[in-house]
Amino acid sequence: MEKFVWLDKLFDSLSFPTLIFAPDMTIFAANQKFLMKYNYTEKKLIGRKCYQILYQSKDPCPEQSCPLPRVLADKKGTSSLKKTTGRNGAEVYEDRVFSPILNNNGDVGYIIVSLRDVTRTKLLEIESQKTNEFLENIIASSASAILVADMKGVILRMNESARKLFGYTDKVAVGTSIAEYLYT
Structure with missing residues (x-):
């Protein structure tokens, strides 16, 4: 062999x-x-x-x-x-x-x-960042209250209109469950 x-x-x-x-x-x-x-x-x-x-x-x-x-x-x-x-x-x-x-x-x-x-991974990352910035601008500039949460109901983003409506600051609301704000 x-x-x-x-x-x-x-x-x-x-x-x-x-x-x-x-x-x-x-x-x-x-x-x-x-x-x-x-x-x-x-x-x-x-x-x-x-x-x-x-x-x-x-x-x-x-x-x-x-x-x-x-x-x-x-x-x-x-x-x-x-x-x-x-x-x-x-x-x-x-x-x-x-x-x-x-x-x-x-x-x-x-x-x-x-x-x-x-290259493909990096270009997708760049495109994802651009999309994220675009969505952030839409959320921030909307007159309507917008609250973004994950599938478990944890708040990820909240625009100024939503903060005024619910009476919370971004630092208090982000990372907590929607249920705490809507049902308490």
């Missing part, structure tokens, strides 16, 4: 486009998902600095916005959300997860970086 060498296949089996950096920000390796998604060859990628590839910049990122110094210092993973422009010119949101690979001395020998496209 053939022995399966899983370590050789592990990197290319990762679900997300992934890079491995040296501590000096030099790209050491890229998995096939990264090469295919971003249309690179290993020859064009290996040995270049991360900021040249991830940010198309000649200069390193400002230290306060770069997650690498934090990973090197803390020896713990971190993530950042980055808004970029995709190949077709549309905005793309990526969750970039930076994880240290520690050497035998416990120091960071390499950093593995996985890039997850979260």
Whole structure:
């Protein structure tokens, strides 16, 4: 029976486009998902600095916005959300997860970086925020008393007309049951 060498296949089996950096920000390796998604060859990628590839910049990122110094210092993973422009010119949101690979001395020998496209989720979040703001404005500007409650009858929102009608402040009413106000 053939022995399966899983370590050789592990990197290319990762679900997300992934890079491995040296501590000096030099790209050491890229998995096939990264090469295919971003249309690179290993020859064009290996040995270049991360900021040249991830940010198309000649200069390193400002230290306060770069997650690498934090990973090197803390020896713990971190993530950042980055808004970029995709190949077709549309905005793309990526969750970039930076994880240290520690050497035998416990120091960071390499950093593995996985890039997850979260554009759909982020755009839905933005749309949800806009819808929420729109509804808040409708509720606040209505002359009618509007009280918003969840399925258990707990008050979530109350406009000024409702506060005047029931005689309560927003801080007192929000978070309590409608039954306390309507049936007591």
